[in-house]
Structure formats: C-alpha cells, structure tokens
Amino acid sequence: MQILATGLMVVLFKQKNFAIGAGLAKSEAPVAAFLGVLFFGTSLSLFGWLGVAVGAIAVFMLSCPDGIRSISLKTALIGLACSTSFALTSLWVREASLTLTLPFPHRAAWVLLLVILLQTLLLVAYMLVNNRSTLKRMFTKPKLVVMTSIASFIGSLGWFSAMSLQTVPLVKTLGQVEVFFTILISFFWLKEGIKRKDIFALFLIAIAAVLVMWQ
Structure with a gap:
C-alpha cells in the first residue's frame, strides 16, 4: 500500500493543481480516523475527533x-x-507492531526493517524488468541516494515508533506540524512570502496538535 500511495503521489506531481492534490494526499488523518473506527477498533475522544477535523481544515486551507x-x-x-x-x-503498520511481543522501540524497528526489505525487493525486481536505465543512474549518484535513504529511514522510524504507541489518526494529526517547518524553509531559504491565510492555517494546525495531545 505504501508503494501504491507513493506512486499516486508521483502522479500528483504531473497535475496542474499539484498543491491541491498534495493537500488531499496529506488528509490521511481524517481518512485514518474513519477507517480505523470502522475496521481497526480505533476509538477517539471528542477532543481527538475535534483535533483531526481542525487539522484537516488547516491542510485544506493551505492547499486550496x-x-x-x-x-x-x-x-x-x-x-x-x-x-x-x-x-x-499506517493502520496496518500499527497492527503489525502490536502483534509483536517486544519492548518499545524494538517492535517498530522490526516492522520497519521488514517493510523496507519487502519494498526494496519488489521495486528493484520491477526496475530490473522494466526500467534498468533508471536503476543504473541511481548508482551514479551514490551520495544523494544514501543521504535521501538515511533521512527517509529516520523519518519512517519516528512514524513507526509513534504509531506503535498511539492511534494512527492522532499521530498523523500531530505530524501535520511538518507543514510549519516546510513553510519556514520556503520563507527563509527559498525567499517565498507567507500569506495571512497561511499563518491562520498554521495556527489551526497548532490547535489541532494541542487537542490530540489532550485527548
């Protein structure tokens, strides 16, 4: 499912209104909340649902x-x-972590290892059959590939560890604070302006984070 999700994200790169599509792709917190309650036995308090809703509104404002x-x-x-x-x-990652009788954070690390191993085998096999030229080009940029992989690994380990401790909708809502750092980078590094609407949306994200921590 993560391979499929990433593939769909790449398709969104080619859309004219990419920002809108990317914002919808980031709306996984409310989607995870509904799927979790319906199929995975997830339970949220009133504050939890409110935080998920506020976070979804903030992401929509930023992307549309x-x-x-x-x-x-x-x-x-x-x-x-x-x-x-x-x-x-994310929901299946949490389920997999909970099935392991290991202390934190070892169970999340083992799930991450198995997920990355399976993805690597599937994708390398696919590229060997269908796109060897791209696979060869990756070996011409070893530093970029390694640094990207390390950053991705650290991020994934953080996500997997958090989801082994708390329900997915709350983790994803709290994780929306990444938008704040993205806008900071665009302002200070890329010299892009920040609209008042964006500042209000960031304020909503902060409120959503507080709500899910109180739940």
Whole structure:
C-alpha cells in the first residue's frame, strides 16, 4: 500500500493543481480516523475527533488558496486515493507492531526493517524488468541516494515508533506540524512570502496538535 500511495503521489506531481492534490494526499488523518473506527477498533475522544477535523481544515486551507472551486475531479480522486493508501499503510503498520511481543522501540524497528526489505525487493525486481536505465543512474549518484535513504529511514522510524504507541489518526494529526517547518524553509531559504491565510492555517494546525495531545 505504501508503494501504491507513493506512486499516486508521483502522479500528483504531473497535475496542474499539484498543491491541491498534495493537500488531499496529506488528509490521511481524517481518512485514518474513519477507517480505523470502522475496521481497526480505533476509538477517539471528542477532543481527538475535534483535533483531526481542525487539522484537516488547516491542510485544506493551505492547499486550496482559491477555495473548493479550484479542485478538479481527477486531482481530487487521485489525492483521496493517495491519502487512503497512506492511511491503510499506517493502520496496518500499527497492527503489525502490536502483534509483536517486544519492548518499545524494538517492535517498530522490526516492522520497519521488514517493510523496507519487502519494498526494496519488489521495486528493484520491477526496475530490473522494466526500467534498468533508471536503476543504473541511481548508482551514479551514490551520495544523494544514501543521504535521501538515511533521512527517509529516520523519518519512517519516528512514524513507526509513534504509531506503535498511539492511534494512527492522532499521530498523523500531530505530524501535520511538518507543514510549519516546510513553510519556514520556503520563507527563509527559498525567499517565498507567507500569506495571512497561511499563518491562520498554521495556527489551526497548532490547535489541532494541542487537542490530540489532550485527548
């Protein structure tokens, strides 16, 4: 499911209104909440649901500057399929972690190892059959590949560890604070301006984070 979700995210890169699609892809917190309650035995308090809802509104505001009319049906469907795939990945990761009778954080680390191993075998096999030229080009940029892999590994270990301790919707809602750091990078490094609407959305993300921590 994570391979499918990442593939759908790459498809979103090619859409004209990418920001909207990416925002919908980041709406996995409410999707995980509904799927978790329906199929995975997840329970949320009133504060938890409120935090998930506030976080979803904030992400929508950041990704749809022109409102709901700016969303095309194609991009919306791809974005929602992407967020659903990411949500299912997270829910199954949590289920896998809970089945292991190991102390924290060893169970999350073992699940991460198995997930990365399976993904590597599947993707390398696919590229050997269908796209050897891209696989060869990766070996010409070893430093970039290694640094990207290390950063991805650290991020994944953090996600997997958090999801082994707490329900997925709350972890994903709290994780939306990454948007704050993304905007800081765009402001200080890329010299891009920040709109008042974006500042208000960041304030909502902060409120959502506080709500899920109180739940």
